[in-house]
Amino acid sequence: MHPVPPPLIRIENLTLGYDRHPAVHHLNGDIPAGALVAVIGPNGAGKSTLLKGLAGELRPIGGRILMPTLPPGALAYLPQRGEIDHSFPVSVFDVVAMGLWREVGAFGGLSRAQRQRVRDALAAVGLSGFESRPIGSLSGGQLQRARFARLILQDAPLILLDEPFAAIDSRTVDDLVQLILDWHREGRTVLTVVHDLEQVRRHFPTSLLLSREPVAFGPTAQVLTPKMLARARRLSEAFDEDAPECHIELPEGSAPAESEPQVHQHGHGHEPPEHNHRH
Numbered sequence: 358m359h360p361v362p363p364p365l366i367r368i369e370n371l372t373l374g375y376d377r378h379p380a381v382h383h384l385n386g387d388i389p390a391g392a393l394v395a396v397i398g399p400n401g402a403g404k405s406t407l408l409k410g411l412a413g414e415l416r417p418i419g420g421r422i423l424m425p426t427l428p429p430g431a432l433a434y435l436p437q438r439g440e441i442d443h444s445f446p447v448s449v450f451d452v453v454a455m456g457l458w459r460e461v462g463a464f465g466g467l468s469r470a471q472r473q474r475v476r477d478a479l480a481a482v483g484l485s486g487f488e489s490r491p492i493g494s495l496s497g498g499q500l501q502r503a504r505f506a507r508l509i510l511q512d513a514p515l516i517l518l519d520e521p522f523a524a525i526d527s528r529t530v531d532d533l534v535q536l537i538l539d540w541h542r543e544g545r546t547v548l549t550v551v552h553d554l555e556q557v558r559r560h561f562p563t564s565l566l567l568s569r570e571p572v573a574f575g576p577t578a579q580v581l582t583p584k585m586l587a588r589a590r591r592l593s594e595a596f597d598e599d600a601p602e603c604h605i606e607l608p609e610g611s612a613p614a615e616s617e618p619q620v621h622q623h624g625h626g627h628e629p630p631e632h633n634h635r636h
């Protein structure tokens with residue numbers, strides 16, 4: 358018998374939120390190394406919040422995230438585009454080269470080999486020749502390509518992407534999807550917030566459907582069912598934005614899977630998630 362490898366990410370009764378208000382809660386589960394996971398759910402479901410938590414940008418209100426086998430800092434996180442100011446006068450080359458900061462340091466110069474790696478990363482995203490362009494002069498799609506080039510240089514085993522395909526042209530989407538599939542083939546673990554369910558069906562073997570709490574997690578075909586999507590919508594509508602911090606530990610299987618959302622003590626709907634993941 359082969360020993361079961363530890364998960365890359367273990368999530369234990371995780372609650373994440375802002376000012377002690379939970380935005381997403383009751384998250385439990387293991388994400389194995391090498392998984393390619395689409396994080397999906399209605400607007401405000403907590404998808405970005407989960408990625409911020411995994412990236413270490415948001416401390417859990419409750420529960421914990423364990424990454425026992427991941428070296429410190431060995432993750433790359435791409436926030437939503439609006440969260441970054443690209444108006445400052447800096448070249449595409451310099452923005453992309455920031456992907457090397459872990460090995461170069463804040464004030465280190467780049468070696469000839471490192472400069473070549475930056476050019477290679479730009480070539481891999483189709484931006485050869487854009488090196489000296491001001492970052493602010495790029496189109497939305499080109500900017501997203503440059504941000505992916507920076508991720509390539511980060512060379513991280515865990516990659517977290519928050520809505521990387523939002524508001525960009527279809528050709529760029531196709532190219533970025535290919536880069537994500539390459540990372541998956543290389544054995545990296547990739548979690549991506551995606552809104553287009555067709556894209557999820559086509560490219561992502563595993564999905565996590567969130568609606569302030571996990572609705573379903575497992576093979577995409579079993580997660581993207583009308584029943585699960587309807588459940589996600591119901592939970593989203595039932596959520597109470599003003600609920601206080603949640604301390605309730607729900608026993609496994611505390612409500613039957615087919616039931617309507619149950620209101621529990623802190624005032625927002627809850628249904629147990631469907632766990633379809635088997636390893």
Ligand SMILES: Nc1ncnc2c1ncn2[C@@H]1O[C@H](COP(=O)(O)OP(=O)(O)OP(=O)(O)O)[C@@H](O)[C@H]1O
Nearest residue numbers: 375380381398399400401402403404405406407598
């Ligand atoms: N910085 C913040 N301060 C306070 N509340 C926040 C903050 N960011 C998000 N929230 C709230 O947390 C909840 C979850 O938001 P989040 O952005 O994680 O959802 P999402 O699933 O990524 O949504 P979308 O698909 O619309 O981007 C929402 O109610 C949102 O208003």
